[in-house]
Amino acid sequence: MKNQVILKKFRVDAVYIIIVLTMLLFTRGWCASQIFFIYGQPCFEKPGHIPYPVTIFNFNESTKSLDSLWSPEFRSMAWSIDVYSNEGYIIISDGNSYPSRVQIMPMSSFSQSSVLNTSDLKGISNYYFFPEETAPGSLLVSHLTNQTISTGGNPFIGTAYHFDAKGAIQKSASIPSGDNVRLAGPNSPYSGGGRGDVISFRTLSDIPARPVGIDLSFSGPPVPDSIVQSKQSYGWVMIANQPRFRVFMSVPERNGLDQRELLIYRVDSGVWKSLMISGAETSPKLIDGWLAGVIADSDPETDFTIRKAFPSIPREDVVLINPMENREFEIHLGPSSEVLWIEGNEVYYRMGEGLYKATIQNDDFVNRSLLIKDTIVNGIHWAFRGSMGSTGN
Secondary structure, three states, rough: HHHHHHHHHHHHHHHHHHHHHHHHHOOOOOOOOEEEEEEEEHHOOOOOHHHHHEEEEEEOOOEEEEEEEEEHHHHOEEEEEEEEEEOEEEEEEOOOOOEEEEEEEEEEHOOOOOEEOOOOOOOEEEEEEOOOOOOOEEEEEEEOOOHHHHHHHOOEEEEEEEEEOOOOOOEOOOOOOHHHHHHOEEEEOOOOOEEEEEEOOOOOOOOOOOOOOOOOOOOOOOOOOOHHOOOOOOOEEEEEOOOOOOEEEOOOOOOOEEEEEEEEEEOOOOOOEEEEEEEOOOOOOOOOOOEEEEEEOOOOEOOOOOEEOOOOOEEEEEEEEEEEOOEEEEEEOOHHHHHHHHEEOOEEEEEEEEEEEEEEEEEOOOEEEEEEHHHHHHHHHEEEEEEOOOOOO
16 A cells, blocks of 8 residues: 555656656747748849848647747848758858858757858858768858959869857868768759759769869769750759769750759669659759759740840649659649648648648648648748757756
8 A cells, every 4th residue: 555655656746747847848948849931032032132031930730820939140131041951950141231151050959050250251152061970060161262263263262161069160171072062952942043052063974073163073973975865055053962862953055945854863773864854944952852843934035045034934833853762743732832841741831821731642742731821921931840949048
């Protein structure tokens, strides 16, 4: 009887401790892994290259609302947003009048970011993220030097910075290997020529080759000329570089094209594959192992000969590609649609002001459910799974 009383008291105490710990976690601002959405008006939808506001939201199931959790400090504006879903990082460059710093945010605790001051670097063209086995990683910043094109040679130089788990950032003397670079892909659902976190190549006939504008090299066999279906004079852009696969996207050279070519390299087999997808300016981006993009066509007013470009014209359909499963299909969603997140068979997407969740089944989205309808959803272009982390003292 005495043992039963002790056991009962132990169970009560255990329940009490669990309740107290749960309350403490939430009062400190901690939360379990969940889906977050990033609002940021991509610069391609505004005239010229100008910054835009960015906010991270989570969907509140109980209130059916999007709760604002984070925005850049000092009311600064973002210049680029890159989400590396497989590696668990978000990289945002921001600054009021020009890109002056980079925030490296772990998805597991995105409120605690490493901050790199880039105000002393001129003409930054891109940031390249390299994960490391024993530490979070390195960031390679491509920027202008005092050298000009007229002197011959590449006017851009890469400066590498190493960051650790505690948020410290130090300049590195060595440049990371090209094979280890990770890419977030095009920064918009229908960006056209591959703007965003991509790497341009003039040709693929002699891979491994050095890409345009950055001093990196890649291993692997060359692309067989026999598999290339489109001979675009504007070359290719690498949109994904993962440990198990690498993906290049063709750059359209003229109006009238209705397809775009992807070249996919499987590391395990060492084999290249060509895949034609609908839409001459469809620009899929990597989402947790999948490539997903809005099918888009070139604007008739775009003049490729003089490189006068207008925003792409999106269709009401999206294309999904799984390089490791040799799986590719198209789905009709509706106007102003975009796939935001894929995890297993679950998918989150938007259609205009509506945020939806569905299940991937038999190359279709089934059990589609509207989570919320809000004007904010129009500006959501990224999602990730993670945690805000501790915001308490």
